[in-house]
Amino acid sequence: MKVSRPVTKFAFIIHPLTARDIARKYRWxxxxxxxxxxxxxxxxxxxxxxxxxxxxxxxxxxxxxWFVGCPLTxxxxxxxxxxxxxxxxxxxxxxxxxxxxxxxGLGAFxxxxxxxxxxxxxxxxIAVTTGNSYTVFTAVEGVLxxxxxxxxxxxxxxxxxxxxxxxxxxxCAHLLAPQVGSLVLAGRRYEPLEQVAAELAEHDKAIxxxxxxxxxxxxxxxxxxxxxAVEAIIHPEMLKPGAVICDxxxxxxxxxxxxxxxxxxxxxxxxxxxxPGKVQFNFDFGFPPQTxxxxxxxxxxxxxxxxxxxxxxxxxxxxxxxxEIGRLAKKHGFQLAGFRSFEHVVSQEQIQRVRDLTQRxx
Numbered sequence: 001m002k003v004s005r006p007v008t009k010f011a012f013i014i015h016p017l018t019a020r021d022i023a024r025k026y027r028w029x030x031x032x033x034x035x036x037x038x039x040x041x042x043x044x045x046x047x048x049x050x051x052x053x054x055x056x057x058x059x060x061x062x063x064x065x066w067f068v069g070c071p072l073t074x075x076x077x078x079x080x081x082x083x084x085x086x087x088x089x090x091x092x093x094x095x096x097x098x099x100x101x102x103x104x105g106l107g108a109f110x111x112x113x114x115x116x117x118x119x120x121x122x123x124x125x126i127a128v129t130t131g132n133s134y135t136v137f138t139a140v141e142g143v144l145x146x147x148x149x150x151x152x153x154x155x156x157x158x159x160x161x162x163x164x165x166x167x168x169x170x171x172c173a174h175l176l177a178p179q180v181g182s183l184v185l186a187g188r189r190y191e192p193l194e195q196v197a198a199e200l201a202e203h204d205k206a207i208x209x210x211x212x213x214x215x216x217x218x219x220x221x222x223x224x225x226x227x228x229a230v231e232a233i234i235h236p237e238m239l240k241p242g243a244v245i246c247d248x249x250x251x252x253x254x255x256x257x258x259x260x261x262x263x264x265x266x267x268x269x270x271x272x273x274x275x276p277g278k279v280q281f282n283f284d285f286g287f288p289p290q291t292x293x294x295x296x297x298x299x300x301x302x303x304x305x306x307x308x309x310x311x312x313x314x315x316x317x318x319x320x321x322x323x324e325i326g327r328l329a330k331k332h333g334f335q336l337a338g339f340r341s342f343e344h345v346v347s348q349e350q351i352q353r354v355r356d357l358t359q360r361x362x
Contacts (some may be wrong), residue, residue: 005096010303011096012105012296014049015091016041017074017251025348027337044071046092049101051251055300056277056357059332066099066281070093070110074230074251077109082228086114093124102308103127104292105299108250112228116167116314129302129311131295132168136317137249137326138294139168139224139270140175142336144270147222150244150355160184160220160236161225162213168248170223173200173315173317182206186216187227214238222246224270225253242358245269252342259342264357268339268346275298276284276333290344298325 016022019034022041029037040136041201049067056062070092077085088109096104102300104126106117111130114120121128131202144154159176164185177200185193193209195205200207210216217223217238217240227233232255234245241264247254248270258267272287273294281292302311312321329335339346 007100008303008306010103010299011068011101011301012111013068013070013092014107015070041071046095052281054278057304061304068096074109077113089120090123099124106130118313127308127310131298133322133325134294134298135311136171136322138245139248146244149351152221154180156181157221158182159222160216162186162225164196167315167317168226170196171322174319177203177205184208184216186210186213193296227253229238239265266354267341272337272340273334274337286343297334301328
């Protein structure tokens with residue numbers, strides 16, 4: 001007689017990117033000034049947002065979990081006293097423990113505060129991951145596939161990683177380097193960018209370093225952008241015709257004006273995956289049914305594997321772990337959910353339009 005193992009449960013900490021996002025859960029918040037909402041958030045405790053059910057791996061394993069809300073916006077997490085921000089995230093993690101989660105994922109800016117999740121992990125009695133490893137895997141997988149669909153051969157293209165010295169950007173650079181013609185590393189400071197460039201020397205590719213994002217964008221075909229900026233840094237006039245941009249950052253690095261003014265470029269959201277089974281999130285975070293951010297999916301994958309261990313933490317993700325979580329995702333039936341751009345599905349007509357306009361500009 002086959003004995004099934006107990007279901008390993010997870011939680012994922014989310015937070016509002018802006019005060020207006022509170023209206024996704026509480027409609028009355030749409031009528032309040034943003035400043036008042038932020039003031040109220042500072043006096044609100046972490047709480048369960050919804051239960052997540054129906055996740056079933058292609059192996060037959062199952063898991064359930066919860067969204068737990070950390071009541072601070074992106075601006076508040078970045079600009080608040082660091083210890084106050086960490087305390088709110090730890091409070092959210094302890095709420096996950098009380099619900100019965102054995103592993104918790106840190107979403108959006110909760111993964112940035114506290115040394116890439118390490119301080120939160122030290123304070124909790126359950127495993128912690130930022131989900132950044134699977135985010136990197138899907139971002140690179142997505143931008144390379146999108147490039148092929150618009151007629152760009154990755155092995156002959158010049159690519160750029162914006163925010164290349166950060167935890168996610170550095171590993172994106174490691175995964176992209178062997179698959180593209182040349183690579184530009186862009187960020188705010190030369191020294192950490194040069195350190196990443198030195199790590200990539202083994203790939204025998206042309207690696208440039210720049211702090212001028214505009215200059216980098218003007219000459220690159222493929223872009224993965226993963227900065228920690230709280231406002232858009234990529235604008236319509238900055239992009240090369242025919243470019244493919246994968247925006248992994250939240251809040252977004254790419255201005256919405258790009259979608260309106262540059263029909264000759266393709267912007268995709270990084271890390272959007274289809275979840276196996278008949279998952280019910282019971283909360284609207286802007287995605288179609290059955291899909292989630294890759295950082296959320298990493299937490300689910302580890303629960304399905306019964307891997308209750310700290311996984312993607314700290315400022316230096318490991319390329320081997322990124323490849324490992326990619327293998328585990330395929331094992332359990334997680335896959336890229338097509339392409340999305342600014343909350344909308346990217347149609348084949350859009351892809352063909354970019355391809356046609358690019359050919360005409362040559």
